[in-house]
Amino acid sequence: MKRMILLFCTVFYLFTLLLTGRAAFGAIDDPAPKENRTYTVNEEHLRQKAADEASRPSMLVSYIRLNFASEQPFMHKVYFLLYLLLPFAILGTSLWIEFTHGWGNLRQLFWLGLSEFLFAVGNAGIGANVFPWFCDYDLVGWIVAILCFCYLLRILIKQGLTFLGFVGGYSGGNWKKRLLFYVMYCAISFTVTLLLSGKSYFWLAPIAVVGVWYYFYRYERMEAPQAWRMLFETGVIFGGFLIFFMQVIGMILLIALLFTLLKGFASIQTSPAAADGAGPHDEGILDRAADGTPFVRHSDGSMTQLRDTGDGHFEDFNGNPWRDSGSGHLSR
Known part of the structure; x- marks a missing residue:
């Protein structure tokens, strides 16, 4: 039953994407203004105009072309491509995990965490003023963007439960050890993102990485290669989740605040005080x-x-x- 529901949702996403094809991957980048004319319609002119519109590149291709043609530094162009393309990689990897029941598969979770890490690096690289919207509405249209953003909440919840289970297994119920794990992986996620995006305090990344490795080596009694592998795998899986969550939490809180304000406004409009004209x-x-x-x-x-x-x-x-x-x- 669960597989059928996932299949239906996937087909629905693809069908909606096809319906919004003109507003998505086939959208006109900068349509020419239309003028009202009174003369007789020229069929040849209409056919030529339709052919010109069909031959124009999609919005995604236009963004990529403008990015490479801009005078921005090379790394800024790389960050923009990561910000533009990685949401689709996150969505595709998540659906792959859903269909194969891979939420406990480290290899699949690794690719999901890596996609989230790279997206977070791209978002941080192009500027902190950018709101990371999961699948940009300029590319896929509002309907698909909203559906993808709703699915994003499920991804974050599943990853959050996986992270809590991992920490709980290693902490053994010790709240100090649990807090230490939270601090370690948050440090990895933030410092590595600063390092890869060329921000200030990038030198903190080696300190955080070596510190976490030493913890696994010294206190979890792991061999040095095993500690490095543990750090690399879990650092990508959970570090990617944490930095991705911290970047999209602003948008989630903004939507929650909007719904709260709308609910409060509706309650004011329907209150008895407002109905009898007596105010408060x-x-x-x-x-x-x-x-x-x-x-x-x-x-x-x-x-x-x-x-x-x-x-x-x-x-x-x-x-x-x-x-x-x-x-x-x-x-x-």
């Missing part, structure tokens, strides 16, 4: 008009008319109850 005035002093009609006088001078229910309580004309809390002070 939920309390005030009981007063009566000359004809004995009760009303609440709020602190800003506004008033809400009430009606007496006959049992010592009041309610407004929207049915909201107002209770006397003593000394003529009403609240709802």
Whole structure:
């Protein structure tokens, strides 16, 4: 059943990608502005225009060409290519792991971690102001980008559970040792990314790598070659996951904040206070008009008319109850 669901999702992604082909790999890079003409349509002109549009390169190819034609330094071009292409490698590797049930396969997890590491290096290399959107919407269209980003959450959760299981197996329930593993792999992920992206403090990478190797060699009782292999494999697998997670967490938090604000705005629009036009005035002093009609006088001078229910309580004309809390002070 799980394989059928994954197959359906994959087919759906590919089908959606084909539907958005013009907006994805066949999009027009810079379409010419259209003018409204009143003369008779020229069929030959239309056919020629359609042929010109079909022969234009896709958005992906246009980005790559512009990148190589720019006057940016060579390494900046390399970083841009990593940022542009590696999300597709991450997606493809993840689907490969899903179909082969390889979430416990170190070789497959290694390639996934390596793809995430290289993407993080490319993102850091072109500038920290870039939000890493999983599969750029300029290339695949909004629908596919949103679907891929939702699948990204599953990838991060699966990798996070794998990382927690690895740390738990080596820490043996010791919280100090568990914390040490978190610090070690975060240090590897950050320092190696700084090193490969040419940022400041790149010299911290050799210190972090040697420090983690020494821990495995000295305290986990491993032989020197075995400690290096352990460091290399787990450093790529979990270091790639951690730096990738830290870079996309900003986008995840931004979306979560957006949904929270929308939810709060909706609750304000549907609250009783907004419905009766009284705003946030939920309390005030009981007063009566000359004809004995009760009303609440709020602190800003506004008033809400009430009606007496006959049992010592009041309610407004929207049915909201107002209770006397003593000394003529009403609240709802």
